[in-house]
Each structure stands twice: as structure tokens, then as C-alpha cells.
Amino acid sequence: MTEKTQPPAYGPHSASTDLPTQYTPADVEGKLYERWVERGYFAADAKSEKEPYAIVIPPPNVTGSLHLGHAFEHTLIDALTRRKRMQGFETLWQPGMDHAGIATQNVVERELAKEGKSRHDLGREAFVERVWQWKAESGGQISGQMRRLGDGVDWSRERFTMDEGLSQAVQTIFKRLFDDGLIYRAERIINWCPRCLTAISDIEVEYQEDDGELVSIRYGEGEDSLVVATTRAETMLGDTAVAVHPADERYAHLVGRTVRLPLTDRSIPVIADEHVDPEFGTGAVKVTPAHDPNDFEIGRRHGLPQLTIMDEHAIITAHGPFLGLDRLEARSAVVAALRAEGRIVDEKRPYRHSVGHCSRCKTTIEPRLSMQWWVKVAPLAKAAGDAVRDGRVTIHPKEMSARYFEWVDNLHDWCISRQLWWGHRIPVWYGPDGETVCVGPDEEPPSGAGWHQETDVLDTWFSSGLWPFSTLGWPEETESLARFYPNAVLVTGYDILFFWVARMMMFGLYAMDGVPPFHTIALHGMVRDQFGKKMSKSFGNTVNPLDWMDAYGSDAVRFTLARGANPGVDVPIGEDWVQASRNFANKIWNATRFALLNGATVEGDLPSPEEMSSTDRWILSRLHSVVAEVDAYYDDYQFAKLSDALFHFAWDEVFDWYVELSKTTFAAGGRPAEITRRVLGEVLDVTLRLLHPVTPFVTDELWTTLTSGESVVVAAWPRDSGFRDPAAEREIDAVRQLVTEVRRFRADQGLQPGQRVPATLDLTAAAGLAAHEDAIRSLLRLQPAGEDFAATATLPVAGATVALDLSGAIDFEAERKRLTKDLAVAEKELAQTTAKLGNEAFLAKAPDHVVDKIRARRAAAESDISRITDQLSRLP
Missing domain, CATH: 3.30.2320 (hypothetical protein PF0899 fold)
Structure with a gap:
């Protein structure tokens, strides 16, 4: 870059001063958004010759509403797509919603319960029709909330994971996977919700610390006995072995022998398995293959029986005194019976431990042996790992790659069946003689006596895993698919890297002949409260972003979220930060209004640098440095840094210094004032365009008033001209x-x-x-x-x-007394904190945070003493 080159001109416009004295977001945001949509700014043209730039929205649940996490993610995606649109790309932000199988079914079942009915009273077809009716009337409120936020999505392309086209995509890929031997049916351990009566995915399990009891139970007699510990005593009724580590000499003499299982008339073998940790507890563990995933694997290795002792409602089915009891009732009863037999060696109560709960109904999850449909993930996962390893897909930040590989390299087969009525019904028919037929979308299912379709539906993540290509018309070879696949980038939270991202990678590579669904995976963190605590209804710290939008405007919420968005790092946010962003929007408004009232213009070419004052050259030099800086941050997904750079440039340099310095120039008049009016117009024009992707509403209102242009949404993105003037800076x-x-x-x-x-x-x-x-x-x-x-x-x-000359402005004697008093307070504070920090006994006992606080107090006192002493020395 040259040190001094001609700053660019952006063409003639005339400016207007028609701005209200105060910025009121409610008067601006709604009308602007509807204007953007009506003018088709967000519509993507598959026939365009522009370079494509496509991003899918992580589809929110149809039952949901806009929470702060949505607002955060949508702000980042919208900023990326708005910038690319301004840069001349054919931009598609693909909207849509997920049918959210279990969540939606639960909502409608609750509505039926108010009428005194269940889904079984309606039957499957009528119930599904009732869900569609609910979806049409009540679902999708999030669409309106997305408009409030300013999401620049192509609404004409909105998709739903249960619409006809996506249903065809689901059936097509299921058939292909089935025919390739990658989908099969088998009895395995799954997460089971006894309330929702379905298998659920790992992401639908919420773990929390619960109070329980840890009981240690003696199996066998005398020297040939072993002690095992469990928090689920009722499952001992399904034990089929006790396992120890092969190298554990304490139990070597028992391996291969049997011990009596208490409360039953059964004897079970003692087996040796590498899975057992000899350092944990007694080094002996009970093995219940039908009710624990680890035990299931041990059982498969050793050919153990799999005894199911509970039904789908978690009611005990094992014959004996506990038959018919709920699992929690059975737990207490089993412990009491063991105590009566003298089998309880130790009891810890309460015992805090992590327990899985259904995220929808909060019921404790029950690991359960069940016949389900599975995807054989090994070849698919290998392809997903290879795509990142060979550079076809980049994970940002790169530190997250290790977590991605840890997951895809160790994936277990995926349970895809759900015992629900709402969802994509599995396209498999069973015949009267045990036949199994998978039916593709263009095939007729078998008919006749004894033929029936599988009743289960597919896991919601199965259809959402097809999202990047199914939404573009796959399996048809559409123009949109050819134009916008693969997507440029996926912006999503690191928390669903495994659950959603890995599935999209596997399905995209499989269905699209080895072409991954996106070039870049940009991962962000989770939104937390201002103290860094997870937001949760139980904590009472959740925030409805619409409340903040009502109070401070959507731009303020967006700017606050973007300014906290460091790649892969959680984002703390508090209302006072949103207030500060509101103040920033007001500052932009007031500064632009001042400029317009003083004749700032974007009309005509910029004067030559030789005509400009050093103040004008300084701000243009800084402006183009910031253009380059912001571009670099966007390309590295550094939203916090680009927002911070824009904030400090706009507020600190443009508004607080250049605008203030220009007042003297305007007052003097003449040619220098004309030049400054043109430079100020230029600076505001470019600054508003740089700010637009993150704060779209206030910038469009101001930019169109300043430039008389159509809309900043479709204005050109600023380019760094290379103009630099270090001397002026x-x-x-x-x-x-x-x-x-x-x-x-x-x-x-x-x-x-x-x-x-x-x-x-x-x-x-x-x-x-x-x-x-x-x-x-x-x-x-x-x-x-x-x-x-x-x-x-x-x-x-x-x-x-x-x-x-301060003689007429200050009472020096009074000021000296005030400062002397302040100095005495600071010196006392310094003496007290120094004494404490010199006390070895105190330092040995005090917690680190207390000591750190006292050190900070001492440092503050030293600073105060230096400042006050300097002030006193300056007094005459």
C-alpha cells in the first residue's frame, strides 16, 4: 500500500436533514423489515451468475419461541449474509423449522388431556391430523420473532422437515442406506423415557445432580462372597453376572465360579472383563445387560443372558414380591429386603450423582433393551472425519477439531427409531411370513393379508441431518441444489457438534457423492448470564430477548450479542450491556443528525489529499485501516473483535474527535468547511455500511437519509483503498x-x-x-x-x-484541605493492607480470593496516593 493515495469516491447523492431529534426503534424497525422483504432483498436467484454464498438456519423447533441463544446465533448468521450480499454475492440464507417429533407430540397430547382424551382415543391418523392442525394454528411463532430480530432470510424458500419434498428426501436416503446394508434392526440398549414411551436421543437427555442412595450389597457367602455397590438396587433383579478385572488378584480364585444372587433362587457367574476398574469401589461390579449400556456390552462379550425386568412404564415385571411395583417403589422395597437378609454392607444417603432426565418431560431416563432401527455409522463417520482431515472442511476455531475427531472416530451405531406417531414413519413393511420390505418414494408398498407398516417414526435428527441438501430440492437435480450446494459455512453451537453437525456431514457426503455439505464449520459458544452462569428456568436467570428488543431496540440486542461472540467461547450477557449498546445506537443517530444539520454530504468526488486538512486526512486514513481490519475479522469469524473495532472507531474517533474537531472548521467557514462536510459525509457513509450487518435497522434509516440511496441492504460493501497518512495520524x-x-x-x-x-x-x-x-x-x-x-x-x-490561570476558578485552600484529607484516607488504607499482607499467619489461612482482594486494595491505595500527591504539587 502507498502511504498517501487518493481516497475513493462513491458517487453523487444529495443529503436530507429529515431526521427526528431522537431515535425510537419501534418507529423504524417494523416498517423497514417489511420494506426489505417486499423489495425482495433477501430472495436468492438460482439463475444468477454471481458467486453463490449459502447458509442454512439451524432449524428451530416448530414448538419453540425465540430465546437468547437463537437471537445470538441468528445475529451472527445474518451479519455474515448481509455483508456477503453487499459484496455482490448471490446470497441465500435458507430458513425453515424442525417438526421436533417428541416435543410437538407432547404439546398436542397436553392439549388433548385438557379435553379428557389421549392420542389413543383419536387413533393414529386422526392424531397426526390434529398435530398438523396445531402446527397451522399455533406453531411457528418463531417466524414473527425472527422478523423482529431482522433476519435476512429468503422467506419464499421456507421449509419444514415434514413437508412433502423433505419427506421424499427422507424416504429416499432411508431406502439407499437400507439397500447398502447401513440400516438394520436389532435389540440394543437405548435411552428410554417411561413417560413419553419412546427411545430418545442423547441430546434429549439432560443430566443433573440428584440425591440418591449408594448401597453396597454382598453377593455370595463367606470367603467366596463379593461386595458390589449400586444406586439402582432394583436392577439387581436382572443381574446375570458379577465382573472383576482380569488382573485383580483379590478375586482371581472366584473367576469362573458362581455366587448366589440375593432375593432370587439364581446363581450367577463371576467373570473377568477389562472394562472393570479395579481401583473403583470394591473392584467388583454387578452386570445387568438389559438395563445398562456398559453391562450390555459386557454381556455381549461373555454371552450373558439379557433379563428384562421392567416394562415400558418402568414397572417391575420380574416374578416375585416386587412384581407390579414402580421402579422407585421397587428400589426401596429391594433395599429393605436386602437389609432384612443382612446383605447390606454399607449405605450412603443422600448420595449426589449425575442422573439423566428426559429434556421434554423431566422423567428419569431408563436404559432399556429394546428392538430398534439403527444406522451402521462406521463408514459414514470415517468419511466425515476424512473430510476434515484432508481439508475439504475447516472447523473454526481449529481447537474444536480435536473434539470433532474424538466424536466421529468413536461413534456407536445410531438408534433412529422412535415410538411416536408424529414424525417420518419408517418406510418398512412386514409380511405374514416374516418378510421385511423397505419401500422407496416411487415404489408401491406390498399389500394383502398380513402386511403392515412399521409403527415407529424416525429420530428428528435423521431428517434434520439432510437439511443442507434436502431444502434445496434433493433428490431432484434442481437449479438451487446445483447453485447453492455445498453451503459456504455452517454457523452453530459447539454443543451440537456431534448431534447435528456430524449427522449432516455423514449424510451429505453419502448422498452427494463425497461432496461435504459446507466448506467451513464456524462454532460459537453458549449464551450465559452476566455472571457466566448457564441460563435456566430453574435458576430464574432466563431472558426473553423480545423484552430487551421492546425496551432497547433490536440493534442494541444484536450488537451486544455480536460484541460478546468470540469463536467457540461462551458469551456472558447482562441487561446493562444492552443498555450500553442502545446508547451506541443513539450516538450514531445523534452524530449523523449533527452532520446533516451542518451540511455533510456524499455528493461529488472527494477533494484531493493536498486540499484536505490533517484532521480530514487523519480520519480517512483511520477509516480505511478499519475497513481492512473489519474485513480480516469477518473472514476469521471474529465477531467480537470486529464489533469492538467498529464501536471504538465510531464512538471514540468519529463521534468524540472528528465531529468535535469539525465544529471549529464549520464555524470558520470557507473552503475548509466545504471539504470537511464532504469528508464527514464520506466517513459516515462508510461507517454506516460497515455497521449495517450487525445493526441493520438504525444504519439503514440513517444511510438512506444521508445518501438518498435505495437501501444500505443492497449498497456496496466498503473497500480498503489503501489510503494511509501516518503523519496526519x-x-x-x-x-x-x-x-x-x-x-x-x-x-x-x-x-x-x-x-x-x-x-x-x-x-x-x-x-x-x-x-x-x-x-x-x-x-x-x-x-x-x-x-x-x-x-x-x-x-x-x-x-x-x-x-x-486557575486563580479565579478554584478556592485553592479548600481544594488543598480536600486533597489532604483524601491523601490521609489513602495512606491509612495502604498501611492496613500492607500490614495484612505482611502477616504470615493471615496469608497461610486466608483463601486465595481474599488475599487477591487485599492486594488489589493495596494497589488502588498506592495509585490514589500517587495521583493525589501529584494534584497537591500542582496547586499554587
């Missing part, structure tokens, strides 16, 4: 340093901000500062020195000397 930095230091001195002396004092300025030794004397005096409220001027304070700053 050094000169204005010196002005800023001088003004800042003198302002600090004035505040320390107790002067009011608007209070004028006589002063002399010696700027001859500071290069370039003399040209800014009028501006410096204006900013510092310094009036010229009169005949009776007598300096009471002299400040050498930035190569200049500022002498002030």
Missing part, C-alpha cells in the same frame, strides 16, 4: 493526547466541564499542533490570556506547554 494523536491530559487535569482540580479558564498555549515545539489551536481551545474551554494573566499551573504535554 501522528499529528491528531498528539492533539488528542494534549486535550485528554488537560481535561484530566481540569477534572482533578474540580473544574466543571463547561467552565472557561484563561490559558496560554505554546505549540511551537510540537509539529503540526499550531494549526489546531482554535480547536484545542474550544475543546478545553480555554479563553485567551488577558493582561492580568498569571499562570498557576503549567502542563507540558505532547511537546507543547499549556499554562492555566
Whole structure:
């Protein structure tokens, strides 16, 4: 880049001053969004010759509403797509919703319960019709909330995972996987919800610390006995072995023998298995293959019987005194019976341990042996891992790659069947003689006596795993599929890296001939409260983003979220931060209004640098540096850094310095004022365009008023011209340093901000500062020195000397007394904290955070003493 090149011009426009005195988001946001949609700004054209840029929305549940996590993710995606649209790409942000099988079925079943009915009273077809009716009337409220946020999605392409086209895609890929031997039916351990009566996925299991009991039970007699510990005593009724580690000498003599299982008339073998940790507990574990996933694998290795002792409602089915009891009732009864037999060796109550619960109904999950449909994931997962390893797909931040590989390299087969009525029904028919036929979308199912379809539906993640290509028309070879697959980037939370991202990778590579569904996976963290705590209804710290939008505007919410978005890192957020962002939006509004009232314009070419003042060259130099900086941050998905860079440039440099410095120029008039009006218009034009992707509403309202352009949504994204003027930057930095230091001195002396004092300025030794004397005096409220001027304070700053006469502005004696009193307080604080930190006994006992707090107090006291001493020395 050259050090000085001509700044670019962006074409002639005329400006208007027709802006209200205050910015009211509610008066702007709704009408603007509808205008954007009506004008088709967000519509993607598959026939366009522009370079494509496509992103899918992680489909929210049709039952859901916009929570802060949605608002966060949507803000990031919208910022990316708005920028790419401005850069001239054919941009598609694909919207849609997930049918959310279990969640939606639960909602409708609750509605039926209010009528005193169950789904079984209606029957399957009538119940499914009732769900569709609910979806049409009540589902999808999130669409309206997305509009409130400003989501620039192509609404004409909105999809639903149960619509006709996506249903065809589901049936097509199921058939292909089945025919390739990658889908099969088998009896395995799954997560079972006894309330929802279905298998559920790992992501639908919420783990929390519950109070339970840990009981240690003696199996066998005398020296040939073993002690096992369990939090689920009722499952011992289904034990088929006790396992120890092969190298554990304590039990070597028992391996291969049997022990009596208490409360039953059965004897079970003692087996040796590498899975057992000899250091944990007694080193012996009970094995219940039908009710524990680890035990199931041990059982398969050793050919153990699989005894199911509960039904789908978690009611005990094992014959004996516990038959018919609920699992929790049985737990207490079993422990009591064992105690009566003298089998209880130890009891720990309460015992805090992690317990899985159904995320929908909060019922405790029961591991259960069940006949289900499965995907054989090994070849699919290998392909998903290879695509990242060979660079076809990049994970950002790269540190997350290790977590991705850990998951895809160790995937177990995926249970895809759910015992629900709402969802994609598995396209398999069973015949009267044990036949199994998988039916594709263009095939007729078998008919006749004894033929019936599988009653289970597919896991919701099965259909959402097809999202990047099914939404574009696959399995048909559509223009949209050819144009927008693969997507440019997937923006999603690291928490569903395994559950959703891995499935999209597996299915995309399988269905699209080895082409991955996206080039980049950009992972973000989770939104937390301002104290870093997870947001949860049980904690009482959840936030409805619509409440913040109502109070502060959507731009304020968006800017706050983007400013906290560091890649892969959780985002703490508090209402005071949203208030600060609202203040920023107001600052943008007020600064633009000031500029318009003073004739700022974007009309005509920019004057040459030789005509400009150093102030004008400084701000243009900084402007194009920021353009380059923001571009680099966008390309690296550094939303927090780009937002912070824009905030500080706009507020600190444009509004607080350039606008203030321009006031002196405007007051003087003439050609310099004309030039500054054009430069100020240029700076605001570019700054508003840079801010637009994150704060779309206020920037569009201001940009169209400033430029009379159609909309900033379709304006060109700024480019770095390479214009740099280091000399002008050094000169204005010196002005800023001088003004800042003198302002600090004035505040320390107790002067009011608007209070004028006589002063002399010696700027001859500071290069370039003399040209800014009028501006410096204006900013510092310094009036010229009169005949009776007598300096009471002299400040050498930035190569200049500022002498002030404070004799008529300050009661020096009163100020000396105040500062002396403050100094005594600071010295006392320093003595107390130093004494504490010198006390070895205190340091040995006090917690680290207490010691750190005292160290901070001592440092603050030292700083106060230095500051007050300096202030006293400056008093005459």
C-alpha cells in the first residue's frame, strides 16, 4: 500500500436533514423489515451468475419461541449474509423449522388431556391430523420473532422437515442406506423415557445432580462372597453376572465360579472383563445387560443372558414380591429386603450423582433393551472425519477439531427409531411370513393379508441431518441444489457438534457423492448470564430477548450479542450491556443528525489529499485501516473483535474527535468547511455500511437519509483503498493526547466541564499542533490570556506547554484541605493492607480470593496516593 493515495469516491447523492431529534426503534424497525422483504432483498436467484454464498438456519423447533441463544446465533448468521450480499454475492440464507417429533407430540397430547382424551382415543391418523392442525394454528411463532430480530432470510424458500419434498428426501436416503446394508434392526440398549414411551436421543437427555442412595450389597457367602455397590438396587433383579478385572488378584480364585444372587433362587457367574476398574469401589461390579449400556456390552462379550425386568412404564415385571411395583417403589422395597437378609454392607444417603432426565418431560431416563432401527455409522463417520482431515472442511476455531475427531472416530451405531406417531414413519413393511420390505418414494408398498407398516417414526435428527441438501430440492437435480450446494459455512453451537453437525456431514457426503455439505464449520459458544452462569428456568436467570428488543431496540440486542461472540467461547450477557449498546445506537443517530444539520454530504468526488486538512486526512486514513481490519475479522469469524473495532472507531474517533474537531472548521467557514462536510459525509457513509450487518435497522434509516440511496441492504460493501497518512495520524494523536491530559487535569482540580479558564498555549515545539489551536481551545474551554494573566499551573504535554490561570476558578485552600484529607484516607488504607499482607499467619489461612482482594486494595491505595500527591504539587 502507498502511504498517501487518493481516497475513493462513491458517487453523487444529495443529503436530507429529515431526521427526528431522537431515535425510537419501534418507529423504524417494523416498517423497514417489511420494506426489505417486499423489495425482495433477501430472495436468492438460482439463475444468477454471481458467486453463490449459502447458509442454512439451524432449524428451530416448530414448538419453540425465540430465546437468547437463537437471537445470538441468528445475529451472527445474518451479519455474515448481509455483508456477503453487499459484496455482490448471490446470497441465500435458507430458513425453515424442525417438526421436533417428541416435543410437538407432547404439546398436542397436553392439549388433548385438557379435553379428557389421549392420542389413543383419536387413533393414529386422526392424531397426526390434529398435530398438523396445531402446527397451522399455533406453531411457528418463531417466524414473527425472527422478523423482529431482522433476519435476512429468503422467506419464499421456507421449509419444514415434514413437508412433502423433505419427506421424499427422507424416504429416499432411508431406502439407499437400507439397500447398502447401513440400516438394520436389532435389540440394543437405548435411552428410554417411561413417560413419553419412546427411545430418545442423547441430546434429549439432560443430566443433573440428584440425591440418591449408594448401597453396597454382598453377593455370595463367606470367603467366596463379593461386595458390589449400586444406586439402582432394583436392577439387581436382572443381574446375570458379577465382573472383576482380569488382573485383580483379590478375586482371581472366584473367576469362573458362581455366587448366589440375593432375593432370587439364581446363581450367577463371576467373570473377568477389562472394562472393570479395579481401583473403583470394591473392584467388583454387578452386570445387568438389559438395563445398562456398559453391562450390555459386557454381556455381549461373555454371552450373558439379557433379563428384562421392567416394562415400558418402568414397572417391575420380574416374578416375585416386587412384581407390579414402580421402579422407585421397587428400589426401596429391594433395599429393605436386602437389609432384612443382612446383605447390606454399607449405605450412603443422600448420595449426589449425575442422573439423566428426559429434556421434554423431566422423567428419569431408563436404559432399556429394546428392538430398534439403527444406522451402521462406521463408514459414514470415517468419511466425515476424512473430510476434515484432508481439508475439504475447516472447523473454526481449529481447537474444536480435536473434539470433532474424538466424536466421529468413536461413534456407536445410531438408534433412529422412535415410538411416536408424529414424525417420518419408517418406510418398512412386514409380511405374514416374516418378510421385511423397505419401500422407496416411487415404489408401491406390498399389500394383502398380513402386511403392515412399521409403527415407529424416525429420530428428528435423521431428517434434520439432510437439511443442507434436502431444502434445496434433493433428490431432484434442481437449479438451487446445483447453485447453492455445498453451503459456504455452517454457523452453530459447539454443543451440537456431534448431534447435528456430524449427522449432516455423514449424510451429505453419502448422498452427494463425497461432496461435504459446507466448506467451513464456524462454532460459537453458549449464551450465559452476566455472571457466566448457564441460563435456566430453574435458576430464574432466563431472558426473553423480545423484552430487551421492546425496551432497547433490536440493534442494541444484536450488537451486544455480536460484541460478546468470540469463536467457540461462551458469551456472558447482562441487561446493562444492552443498555450500553442502545446508547451506541443513539450516538450514531445523534452524530449523523449533527452532520446533516451542518451540511455533510456524499455528493461529488472527494477533494484531493493536498486540499484536505490533517484532521480530514487523519480520519480517512483511520477509516480505511478499519475497513481492512473489519474485513480480516469477518473472514476469521471474529465477531467480537470486529464489533469492538467498529464501536471504538465510531464512538471514540468519529463521534468524540472528528465531529468535535469539525465544529471549529464549520464555524470558520470557507473552503475548509466545504471539504470537511464532504469528508464527514464520506466517513459516515462508510461507517454506516460497515455497521449495517450487525445493526441493520438504525444504519439503514440513517444511510438512506444521508445518501438518498435505495437501501444500505443492497449498497456496496466498503473497500480498503489503501489510503494511509501516518503523519496526519501522528499529528491528531498528539492533539488528542494534549486535550485528554488537560481535561484530566481540569477534572482533578474540580473544574466543571463547561467552565472557561484563561490559558496560554505554546505549540511551537510540537509539529503540526499550531494549526489546531482554535480547536484545542474550544475543546478545553480555554479563553485567551488577558493582561492580568498569571499562570498557576503549567502542563507540558505532547511537546507543547499549556499554562492555566486557575486563580479565579478554584478556592485553592479548600481544594488543598480536600486533597489532604483524601491523601490521609489513602495512606491509612495502604498501611492496613500492607500490614495484612505482611502477616504470615493471615496469608497461610486466608483463601486465595481474599488475599487477591487485599492486594488489589493495596494497589488502588498506592495509585490514589500517587495521583493525589501529584494534584497537591500542582496547586499554587
